[in-house]
Amino acid sequence: MSKLVAVLPGDGIGPEIMAEAVKVLQALDLGLVLESAPVGGAAYEAQGHPLPEATLALAQRADAVLFGAVGDWKYDKLERALRPEQAILGLRKHLGLFANFRPALCYPQLTHASSLKPELVAGLDILILRELTGDIYFGTPRGRRTASDGHFPGTEEAFDTMRYSRPEIERIAHLAFQAARKRQSRVTSVDKANVLETSQLWRDVLNQVHGQYPDVQLDHMYVDNAAMQLVKAPKAFDVIVTGNLFGDILSDEAAMLTGSIGMLPSASLDRHNKGLYEPSHGSAPDIAGQGVANPLATILSAAMMLRYSLGLPNAADRVEAAVQAVLSQGLRTGDIWSAGCERVGTADMGDAVVRAL
Amino acid sequence: MSKLVAVLPGDGIGPEIMAEAVKVLQALDLGLVLESAPVGGAAYEAQGHPLPEATLALAQRADAVLFGAVGDWKYDKLERALRPEQAILGLRKHLGLFANFRPALCYPQLTHASSLKPELVAGLDILILRELTGDIYFGTPRGRRTASDGHFPGTEEAFDTMRYSRPEIERIAHLAFQAARKRQSRVTSVDKANVLETSQLWRDVLNQVHGQYPDVQLDHMYVDNAAMQLVKAPKAFDVIVTGNLFGDILSDEAAMLTGSIGMLPSASLDRHNKGLYEPSHGSAPDIAGQGVANPLATILSAAMMLRYSLGLPNAADRVEAAVQAVLSQGLRTGDIWSAGCERVGTADMGDAVVRAL
Ligand SMILES: CC(C)[C@H](C(=O)O)[C@@H](O)C(=O)O
Ligand SMILES: CC(C)[C@H](C(=O)O)[C@@H](O)C(=O)O
Secondary structure, three states: OOOEEEEEEEOOOHHHHHHHHHHHHHHHOOOOEEEEOOOOHHHHHHHOOOOOHHHHHHHHHOOEEEEEEOOOHHHOOOOHHHOOHHHHHHHHHHHOOOEEEEEEEOOHHHHHHOOEOHHHHOOOEEEEEEEOOOHHHOOOOOEEEEOOOOOOOOOEEEEEEEEEEHHHHHHHHHHHHHHHHOOOOEEEEEEOOOOOHHHHHHHHHHHHHHOOOOOOEEEEEEHHHHHHHHHHOHHHOOEEEEOHHHHHHHHHHHHHHHOOHHHOEEEEEOOOOOEEEEEOOOOOHHHOOOOOOOOHHHHHHHHHHHHHOOOOHHHHHHHHHHHHHHHHOOEEOHHHOOOOOEEOOHHHHHHHHHHHO | OOOEEEEEEEOOOHHHHHHHHHHHHHHHOOOOEEEEOOOOHHHHHHHOOOOOHHHHHHHHHOOEEEEEEOOOHHHOOOOHHHOOHHHHHHHHHHHOOOEEEEEEEOOHHHHHHOOEOHHHHOOOEEEEEEEOOOHHHOOOOOEEEEOOOOOOOOOEEEEEEEEEEHHHHHHHHHHHHHHHHOOOOEEEEEEOOOOOHHHHHHHHHHHHHHOOOOOOEEEEEEHHHHHHHHHHOHHHOOEEEEOHHHHHHHHHHHHHHHOOHHHOEEEEEOOOOOEEEEEOOOOOHHHOOOOOOOOHHHHHHHHHHHHHOOOOHHHHHHHHHHHHHHHHOOEEOHHHOOOOOEEOOHHHHHHHHHHHO
């Protein structure tokens, strides 16, 4: 039976970059069924909600979800429940996408694009594994109330709950150790166990699960130190595993260190390896509609999808090789352009990947 | 009446770097009374608690506190309440030190020490203002319990509470706008208002307080984006104001961007400008006792103390000028050394500053 892919382009540059990823998937001629639906601000405008029921139903029915990007300043004034980013939070929650794989790699052809000195990033290859359905993102209770204690009792306060249960930590820990085995067998678990109860449990569980992976090295690092070590010596890391909030911050920091966030895909998986695949960058409303956005992160996200959710590793290899080929041909979108290379637009880049397949 | 300074050297390199700062203060001959007390692991070993009552009482009685550093791997197995870092959390809480000023500056002589390309950090001068007595650091309830809902009801979970009250946010917001007026009049407030209730209140209050400072520019940025923009274009920032948890992460990231965290002082103030002053770096147990640590961040922290808590701005200027002078003489401790400079130890560096006064 042919596989169904939910295609959710979203806002900003989302539709442009998604068009190129779809072009590549179609060129592969794998018999995939691609079905599109609106999401984010686009869905709010069309149907009054960032994650319409039909869109969620499609994502649930599909074998995998390919996601562009959501968000735009113009929705900042909406109440939180209607803002574009609720779509992505809703998809994660309803699809149970607890494991976010965010590779941060520095392509040899693009080392110069990094803010960091080339010797610090050449060959960089970190895998950040971020827990995606727990932590302070979804913890309850949360809201506003009158403070009953603290520094200013009787005044208005807002509050959120950070929380992790033991099995939530266990399942992401297993994935981290298993991923490390396919790489350099080193896991750095990041927490703030010197301050947070949640982090202390996180650390305890990581240590326990580690007992089943004696061949993998496990270190613990506080999040503030991790933010520093990523800048100082990013190549010292192999796999980083951390909670939802710290993972949000560190995975973006690490992506930016490579200098080519426009190249970085991500996968968010459920416990059956069904997943949502999206570029690591955002919707970039400032350049939307100009045909200059880099579609490669989305194309590489499609490759991850072929490999992890659709069982088509050969097709994934072909896409990744084609991306390498266009880089080696010297084609660059504006975000990764440097002197001596040929500057191309979004569609040209997609066409070049198709030709290189 | 002569001013009393509580001198708390702490662990690791703390005693070594503090000795140099004390040397400098004594050389200034300001009639200060310097009284020392143990803190952190050292205090735990001597008196069974990281923040003994006598140490806290001294800090409360003093006009200012000069703090070295605390912590060592060897205390990792202690229960949390006895670990060295509880001393610093306890001092912040009991002294009401809600405003942490963390400058991230790149000295012209040390631009090369940064991981970043020189043009990205030359002339860097960011002030990070971190709220220090609220947020998830001190919020209750916190602990472990059996989950009653969530993904795995009935299993063990750990939880913490993030919270901010309106007046807590107001007072740090005022300080941010006032600090910005003495600089480039730009404030970037960092939060995660797309996810957290606490952040939404933070953002609302920042906007309200901003009404009283129409001459200052205010922007809001999500913490994940801030972690990226610090890497991409750190010089775009002037003043960053943020909560305790995000400030912990971003101030360390920014410090490391300069490449010379061994040079960066910090001040933590209460509402009467009484403060605790400490280097931005940690206790570095790996190099403790070797006489190689950089004492300049502690010496510069003493200068901040002279200026902000002791009303001695001229003495502060003298210390800062002396530090500039030793850098221009080419003296460097190992952490900031580069070819062509003279490598000196901790005590030599302190002596050189004294000579340059
Ligand atoms: C849009 C936002 C809610 C989201 C997050 O914080 O998880 C984004 O930053 C991400 O990392 O995918
Ligand atoms: C030691 C630790 C509790 C502390 C903090 O998180 O505040 C430290 O990292 C700091 O920034 O001063």
